[in-house]
Amino acid sequence: MTDTSVKISDSAIRRRMFKEFWFYFSQNRGAVIGLAVFVLLVLTAVFAPILAPHEPTHQFRDALLAPPFWQTGGRPEFLLGTDAVGRDMLSRLIFGAQYSLFIGIVVVAIALTGGIIIGLLAGYFGGWVDAVIMRVMDVVLAFPSLLLALVLVAILGPGLTNAMIAIAIVYQPHFARLTRAAVMGEKAREYVTAARVAGAGNMRLMFKTILPNCLAPLIVQATLSFSSAVLDSAALGFLGMGAQPPASEWGTMLAEAREFILRAWWVVTFPGLAILISVLAINLMGDGLRDALDPKLKRS
Amino acid sequence: MIKFIFSKLLYLIPTMLGITLVAFGFIRLLPGDPVLLMAGERGVSPERYAQISAQLGYDQPIWHQYLSYLGDLLHGDLGHSIVTKKPVLAEFLTLFPATVELAIVAIIIATLIGVPVGVLAAIKRGSWFDQISMTGALVGFSMPIFWWGLLLIIFFSGILQWTPVSGRISLMYFFPPVTGFMLIDSLLSGQKGAFLSAVSHLILPSIVLATIPLAVIARQTRSAMLEVMGEDYVRTAKAKGLSMRRVIGVHALRNAMIPVITTIGLQVGVLMAGAILTETIFSWPGIGKWMIDSISRRDYPVVQSGLLLIAGIVMIVNLIVDLTYGLINPRIRHK
Numbered sequence: 001m002t003d004t005s006v007k008i009s010d011s012a013i014r015r016r017m018f019k020e021f022w023f024y025f026s027q028n029r030g031a032v033i034g035l036a037v038f039v040l041l042v043l044t045a046v047f048a049p050i051l052a053p054h055e056p057t058h059q060f061r062d063a064l065l066a067p068p069f070w071q072t073g074g075r076p077e078f079l080l081g082t083d084a085v086g087r088d089m090l091s092r093l094i095f096g097a098q099y100s101l102f103i104g105i106v107v108v109a110i111a112l113t114g115g116i117i118i119g120l121l122a123g124y125f126g127g128w129v130d131a132v133i134m135r136v137m138d139v140v141l142a143f144p145s146l147l148l149a150l151v152l153v154a155i156l157g158p159g160l161t162n163a164m165i166a167i168a169i170v171y172q173p174h175f176a177r178l179t180r181a182a183v184m185g186e187k188a189r190e191y192v193t194a195a196r197v198a199g200a201g202n203m204r205l206m207f208k209t210i211l212p213n214c215l216a217p218l219i220v221q222a223t224l225s226f227s228s229a230v231l232d233s234a235a236l237g238f239l240g241m242g243a244q245p246p247a248s249e250w251g252t253m254l255a256e257a258r259e260f261i262l263r264a265w266w267v268v269t270f271p272g273l274a275i276l277i278s279v280l281a282i283n284l285m286g287d288g289l290r291d292a293l294d295p296k297l298k299r300s
Numbered sequence: 301m302i303k304f305i306f307s308k309l310l311y312l313i314p315t316m317l318g319i320t321l322v323a324f325g326f327i328r329l330l331p332g333d334p335v336l337l338m339a340g341e342r343g344v345s346p347e348r349y350a351q352i353s354a355q356l357g358y359d360q361p362i363w364h365q366y367l368s369y370l371g372d373l374l375h376g377d378l379g380h381s382i383v384t385k386k387p388v389l390a391e392f393l394t395l396f397p398a399t400v401e402l403a404i405v406a407i408i409i410a411t412l413i414g415v416p417v418g419v420l421a422a423i424k425r426g427s428w429f430d431q432i433s434m435t436g437a438l439v440g441f442s443m444p445i446f447w448w449g450l451l452l453i454i455f456f457s458g459i460l461q462w463t464p465v466s467g468r469i470s471l472m473y474f475f476p477p478v479t480g481f482m483l484i485d486s487l488l489s490g491q492k493g494a495f496l497s498a499v500s501h502l503i504l505p506s507i508v509l510a511t512i513p514l515a516v517i518a519r520q521t522r523s524a525m526l527e528v529m530g531e532d533y534v535r536t537a538k539a540k541g542l543s544m545r546r547v548i549g550v551h552a553l554r555n556a557m558i559p560v561i562t563t564i565g566l567q568v569g570v571l572m573a574g575a576i577l578t579e580t581i582f583s584w585p586g587i588g589k590w591m592i593d594s595i596s597r598r599d600y601p602v603v604q605s606g607l608l609l610i611a612g613i614v615m616i617v618n619l620i621v622d623l624t625y626g627l628i629n630p631r632i633r634h635k
Contacts, residue, residue, distance in 0.1 A: 030438075139318030142611045144573035147591065151607055154595050155329050231444055235577055238446045239592060254447055261450050262458045269454075272447025279442040287438070 024292035031288020037281035045097040052091035053077070056248045060086035065264045081266040083257065089266060092248035093274050099249040100230045100278055103164055107229035108222050110168035115175020116218070120206045122176065123183030134180070137173035145170045145228075146235060153241045160243040163236045170232075171225050178221055182214030216293040223286035227279045234275050250275050304626050308619060315615065323608040324369050327600055328362075378605035383597055388605040392587070397480025398468060399586030402578070403571045405483075405502060406509035411564055414514045418521025418560075422529065423548065433518065440515030445574055449508040449581040456504060463500050466583035470497040505582040509574045513567040520563040524556040531555070558628055565621030569614045 008016075025031055044051060054060075054077075066082040067074045068089075074081065080089040122133040140148070145167075152166035153159075186192060187210065195209045236242035237251025245252060250271040257267035335353050336344070344352065357365050372378075378388040417437075421430040457465045464470065468482045475489035483502065486494035528534060529552055537551045575588035583589070587610065594602035 030435075135314045135318060138315045139322060142315055142319055142615050143322075143607065144569045144576075144610065144614060146573035146576055147607065147610060150576070150591070150595060151326060151603060154603065155326065155331070157331065227442065231442075234444055235446060238577070239580065240596070251444075251446075254450070258450065261454055265454055268447070268450050272444055272451070275444045275447065276439070276442060279444070280439060283438055283442050 021292050025288045028288040028291050030284040031291070034281040034284025034286075034288065037277065038285055041097055041278055041281065042101060044094055045101045048094050048098055052088075052094045053079070054088040054091040056092045056095040057087060057246050060088070062086070065260065065267070067264070068266050080270055081264070083253070083267050084260060084264075087246075089270055092253060093250070093270055095248045096250045096253065096271065096274060097278075099160070099243060099247065100234075100275075103160070103167075103233045104226040104229045104282075106164045107168045107171065107233070108226050110165070111171040111225060112175055112218065112222055114168070114172045116179050116211070118172070119176040119179025120183055120211065123180035124187065124202070124206050124210070126184075130180070133176070137176050140170065140173045143170075146232060149232060149236060150239070150241060153236060158241045158244065160233075160247065160249070163233055163242040164229075167229055167232050167236075171229070174221060174225065175218060178217050179214060182217060183210055186210045186213050219293060220286060220290045223282060223289055227282035227286065230275065230282070231279050301626070305623060308622055312615065312619060316612070319608060319611045319615070320370060320373065321366070322611075323604050324366050326604050326607065330600065373608075378608070379601040381594075381599055381602050383594075383599045383602075388602050391590070391602070392606065392609055394477075394480070395586055395590050397477075398482070398584060399572075399575050399579070399588060401481045401483065402502065402505055402509060402584060402586060403568075403575065405506040406571060406574075407513060407564065407567060409506060409510040410514035410517050410567070414517030415521050415560065418518040419525055419548070419553065419556075421518070421522045422525030425526065430522075434522065437515040437518045440511050441519070443511050443515075445508050445511055446577045446581055448511060449504070449578060452504050452508065453581070463504050468498065468501050468585065469494065470501075473497060505578050505584055508581070509571060509578045512570055512574060513564075516567065516570070517560065517563060521556065521560050524559045525552060528552045528556040558625070561628065562621055562625050565617065565624070568617040568621075572610055572614060 060078075060082060063075060063078060063082045064086045065084055066078050066086075068081045069076050069079050071081075078088050078090070080093070082088055083092070118133055118137075122130040143151075148170050149163070149166040152169060153162050156162035156165065183206075192205065192209055195205060200209060233242050234249070234251030234254070237249045238255045240255055243249035243252045245256060253271040254268065257264075257271065261268050335349055335356065335358060353359055357368055360368070376389060378392075380387055381391060384391065417433050421433050424430050453465055456463045469486065473486065473489070473491055473494040475485060475491065475494070478485050478488055482498040483495065486498040534547060534552050537547045542551075572588070575586060576592060577588070578584065579586045579589035580592050587606065591603065591606045591610075593599075594606065
């Protein structure tokens with residue numbers, strides 16, 4: 001038998017796959033804009049200490065509730081004004097990006113890891129393991145997510161770490177269900193049987209053979225969960241159950257600003273706008289990812 | 301059909317039990333002594349402690365406690381609030397209509413706008429209307445509604461002074477609740493201006509609460525419509541020479557509505573979560589604000605039972621959605 005196929009190295013395959021992915025992703029204009037905004041957000045968070053004109057917690061006692069610079073009474077050193085205790089809004093917003101990204105990454109990491117393991121176990125073993133796991137997931141999903149997160153925070157105590165854990169627990173069933181569904185679809189395929197016949201053990205079959213082929217829907221869900229995590233943690237902060245003052249988390253900033261809504265529009269407007277723009281950018285990216293990764297929607 | 305309903309109900313039982321287990325576990329997982337929590341902030345003497353402990357059954361083994369908790373639930377006993385001393389169920393029932401009223405108006409707004417926008421966007425795919433409305437839907441979907449509510453207050457209540465900032469009706473009007481729905485009660489009272497006052501109080505909160513469901517419904521309608529428009533039977537209908545209006549109205553829309561109705565039904569969970577934020581912003585005296593207040597007042601029996609009731613309601617509504625789905629789509633029923 002002669003080998004006529006051309007050998008392609010792994011890195012070449014990866015490059016080719018990325019090229020194909022980028023082709024579909026870049027067809028979606030919104031997704032590219034979302035990606036650009038997201039990259040900006042990451043850069044802002046990373047370089048916050050350099051970019052921010054002031055310390056986020058420094059109180060300028062001579063400039064309480066100073067309006068943005070273009071309004072009468074505004075001062076050029078506080079471009080977006082100051083809050084009720086004289087902290088620079090712009091600096092707080094810039095440092096707030098660190099919180100949002102950190103929260104998103106941690107929540108998705110916990111929910112994804114937990115969900116994948118649970119979903120793999122349920123989908124791979126089936127039977128009573130599957131039944132028990134899925135009923136537990138049903139219970140978690142029966143509660144509105146924000147309510148369950150609130151109650152979990154009440155148990156764990158308010159604070160950023162506990163808020164992240166609570167949100168991750170609430171999101172985890174979505175990943176478990178997706179993984180399970182994908183695993184059940186892949187399990188009966190020939191390449192899995194072939195690997196089993198070749199002597200692969202359960203662990204190898206689950207994590208090395210099946211899992212890589214189930215990743216596409218999980219990546220899309222991870223993106224969507226990232227934006228929901230930013231939104232929900234801001235909501236928890238707003239309700240006083242998330243990051244605690246003086247943290248410059250955007251939701252917490254909004255909570256502190258509430259009593260000034262009719263006097264100082266800028267302390268309310270900017271943090272919310274920051275949340276909206278971040279969440280929107282990530283959702284735009286998510287839409288693009290879905291188009292690029294979901295083979296059913298691909299127009300070939 | 302009866303078999304279908306029965307199998308769905310049977311399927312719910314483990315989830316129901318799971319929810320009671322979560323609610324039961326909640327008080328026991330709280331840091332600190334549950335008896336001291338129940339007793340409130342002032343603390344108790346050792347004799348009183350033993351008395352409360354026995355009264356609440358904390359001297360019994362844990363499985364026994366759970367069974368008697370289930371027994372209490374079946375008798376409609378959901379415990380008493382530490383703060384108001386009233387039965388939790390009675391408090392829930394007086395506040396529940398406020399949330400239902402808000403949620404119903406919100407879902408009506410979301411459906412009445414979302415479905416036509418989605419249909420039109422699908423028909424005129426790629427047009428400026430499609431692009432603008434779908435961008436709008438994505439913005440709505442990404443909206444931090446607690447901020448959105450504050451913005452609306454700044455603009456409509458602060459600058460324009462069109463709407464009140466909080467509450468359900470102006471203090472000028474007073475009438476005993478009949479249905480618990482302010483819009484209906486204000487009409488029944490016959491007082492001049494009462495209905496308008498109720499409407500003006502309801503308008504901003506319901507817009508805020510409708511925002512995310514509206515976005516979801518519009519997006520879902522559009523994609524369901526697009527999918528149906530590519531089906532063979534729609535092409536056949538077009539080929540038969542039916543008018544575009546008839547093709548869309550009779551053939552496409554009716555089939556596209558099946559997933560849309562499910563989506564609308566599944567917004568109940570979203571609405572309950574949204575109600576927590578919306579009611580907090582607008583001081584709307586409903587279930588969401590009640591839960592938040594109870595959590596911050598450490599009124600744990602209320603939190604425990606509220607959790608149970610809300611999850612129960614969401615589950616029952618989802619069941620109804622499931623059954624309706626089976627009713628309008630026979631393919632599911634016979635699977």
